[in-house]
Amino acid sequence: MYSEIVMDHFRNPRNVGHMENADGVGQVGNPKCGDIMKIYLKIKDELIEDVKFETFGCGSAIASSSMATELIKGKSIHEAVELTNKAVIEALGGLPPVKVHCSVLAEQAVKSALYDYAQKTNKVIKGLENYKAEDDEIHCQQ
Amino acid sequence: MYSEIVMDHFRNPRNVGHMENADGVGQVGNPKCGDIMKIYLKIKDELIEDVKFETFGCGSAIASSSMATELIKGKSIHEAVELTNKAVIEALGGLPPVKVHCSVLAEQAVKSALYDYAQKTNKVIKGLENYKAEDDEIHCQQ
Amino acid sequence: MSKKLYLDNAATTRVRKEVIDEMSRYFDELYGNPSSQLYELGRKSKEAIEKARKTLANFLNAEEKEIYFTASGSESDNWALKGVAFANLNKGKNHIITTKIEHHAILHTCEYLEKFGVETTYLDVDRYGLIDLEQLKESIRPETMLISVMFANNEIGTIQPIEKIGEIAKEHGILFHVDGVQALGSVKIDVNKQHIDLLSMSAHKIRGPKGIGGMFIRKGTRIDNFVHGGGQERGRRAGTEGVQNIVGFGKAVELASQDFNHHIERLTVLRNRLIEGIKNNIPDVVLNGHPTERLPNNVNFSYKFVEGESILLLLDMEGISASSGSACTSGSLDPSHVLLATGLDHGTAHGSIRFTISEEITEEDIDFTIETMKKIIDRLRAMSPIKNDEDLKK
Amino acid sequence: MSKKLYLDNAATTRVRKEVIDEMSRYFDELYGNPSSQLYELGRKSKEAIEKARKTLANFLNAEEKEIYFTASGSESDNWALKGVAFANLNKGKNHIITTKIEHHAILHTCEYLEKFGVETTYLDVDRYGLIDLEQLKESIRPETMLISVMFANNEIGTIQPIEKIGEIAKEHGILFHVDGVQALGSVKIDVNKQHIDLLSMSAHKIRGPKGIGGMFIRKGTRIDNFVHGGGQERGRRAGTEGVQNIVGFGKAVELASQDFNHHIERLTVLRNRLIEGIKNNIPDVVLNGHPTERLPNNVNFSYKFVEGESILLLLDMEGISASSGSACTSGSLDPSHVLLATGLDHGTAHGSIRFTISEEITEEDIDFTIETMKKIIDRLRAMSPIKNDEDLKK
């Protein structure tokens, strides 16, 4: 059901783990829905020097997190904010329709971490001006 | 579905055929129901010297006719009139429930032939006093 | 007699060697549940099902997602009728049009649906078993939700003008169900060209395994599920799939599609040889069904003055398996409703025998059958008190 | 890793060699249609079916004429509910009592029946999955026509007090249907002692073939047919019988009955070893289902802070097939309705894994499974942003 790339990222997730003293941290999803993604960013001169993730979720959630971190690592925060779930899906070689929400979550986790960084540093990142951290309301999407 | 005896009488029917100058002839059933039995009797001194049958019908109809003729051959007309369909079924080693009517038809054919004989010879056979030749009304029984 | 001649291929068929081979891995090797997509074994089962689905779709000119697997032709028929009825009843639609010569899976379902307020019109057929398109048109009401006509009849083999019926249904915006159980593999089916919305199929009639059916449902068709439960068959038909049987069905259809034209031509020649042989060698016979618009494997005659069950028993003794339209063979009161619908009298109907051949049958087999029938009919007629048409009418 | 460990025997089972052997003659040798009683080939098929029917009847302490073959456990469930409902609706009976933890074949059928005016009460279960007999009694109405309770649950293995439920049903003159699909072969079923009126079964759960189900219907039960048509199954279930599948079902039941007690004892030991092993080696786990009133082959734990699909994928990579109650594995929104009904929170329910063993499993396999699970859970927990119960509750 999963592409080779998804399975590779699930088996060998890139950038997995906790990060101390992250410059930005974002967490989206909730246990009720069965998916939580947490993304940690180390940012220097608006460049994402390092990124880590922790994910509670299914195979495609883990793979999406892994892929998302790969896609933004080394990018500037302005490039990173433009990461879409579509880009994640494409990079993964596709996702089953019922798993598309995992890629959405990955996009949101990245945005949320960037927003956290922007808040902490009083920066404005274009595209995040009106960003609202997801409230904890349950809206398990499909 | 049929017993060995039924199959034997179907395969090698006894007393099958037409009889010229029969002393009594009885025919029951009709094409609509899929069963017609005709029985011919040769009677001398109230003894059934010979008997023949012709049957249009299924395997058990043919076997029942054959068995019925065997059961009355050589008997007196008073014994013959007491032939029941039960006796035919027993002698055949049983009939499937849906085929019981074949044995009834055989009993009726015998009675009808005996009645014909009684009418022609102005005899009274005990048990046939009130016999009514089956009218041709259709009442395919099961 | 030593050879066994199986001439009842409309009842069921001998599973093909290639079909058995194809199925064999799906018992104790690839035994996963197709719903278990998270491990290899489950995925393999699912793939096998989807392959079979594709084969069927291609064969019918349908889309894969329009093909569903059921347990039998009967289940498909039930699903089509009950599914459409229950989905449309509250829309003010309560009328079905079908024919007098349908399989019992249709007729008894229509009867049952009466208790839910469904009304059914049963179209007549002519002496060849063909319906009258004018009567069909006249039967259409504003409440008509479904026209259900069998592609080819299982007893007399008559093939209906399905495309024309489909056009009429389409013109009136009425769903069109076709019982294709006997037609599959013997007649070209194209659900689009023939405007078919629902099509019933069964594997065991085309040398696949028993207990597996199929259904084409045109996408967008308003129809309730019939078996509710798990998400199998895209949520349309619950129950763990008979994977091995579906695989066998797919293989049988694949084989049928491969030598489709040749198969039909060859059977037609043999069928005609049998028809001519019986006509020319046995007096007082009536061919049932249409002389040309008939299944390539079907030969059905009535033999006057004799009864079908006796013929079958004697045939069995000669190693020939066939079937009959006599009431006696079914344990019912009346002979075949199909034969009666063609106008045959009861007496004659009782003496009808159906031979349905397969590709395993040879010319010699046909000739042996003709010879054997001649002997049997002679023998039974000699025993019969009915000697002429007058007697028959009594 | 090289060995393949199939631990999803509640989903389906590997067909036994003896079953395959028994079936093998019914494809191209004894391929007759059981309805064709006038020739040898048909009679043999019929005999084979009746032999299987007898095996099932004996196993359940039922009469042969109370056993019917269907295409699946799901069809049996549908037949029981719809058949009873449609036969009783016009008698002023419109109420069914069932439980919150039934299989979807029951739950979705009840939902569907709403549109025909049927009302359903869904009984709660406690944290072990047991229903409350008092709640059952209180739910009974004058209009109640059917109580339907599964013998043993497919996810958590909990076995209900069927005999007591049967007594209550009997006292009130209400029909009692039992979904016995998971119980068959694992729990002693005696339809008379347990006052069961209708029982659903499925062959593929007890190492028989897929696509064949069974149903016990107590004689005299008021129930409509579900599949209408030909006279198969004494006129109660139409469709040419899947003879080979029925033969396989019969053989599987025969084998199950032969070493019934030994089988259960052996599985119970292995099951307990697996339960203890997981409890003792992996922290933060919750056993789902009843500690003792559970199927001898079922082990179901929730592993906190991790999600089931990931576990399954990693298990698959180690050659182990299992199943999960996570929504992610089913493509649905919520995790298993069964786990939620036992009061488990969503977060924990997402991390549940079911192992269901078979007689082919050894002690070593069990130990390998425990070890593998420990590694997998450690690994996934290391990746998880949830580290404690507080996080889980957010």
Ligand SMILES: Cc1ncc(COP(=O)(O)O)c(C=O)c1O
């Ligand atoms: C308790 C229960 N009922 C019904 C079913 C349905 O049986 P089948 O898969 O044969 O349709 C299953 C199995 O999936 C089951 O576990």
Ligand SMILES: Cc1ncc(COP(=O)(O)O)c(C=O)c1O
């Ligand atoms: C025309 C027709 N429809 C339906 C059926 C029923 O199919 P099945 O035997 O698979 O239930 C048959 C075969 O008996 C048939 O000939």
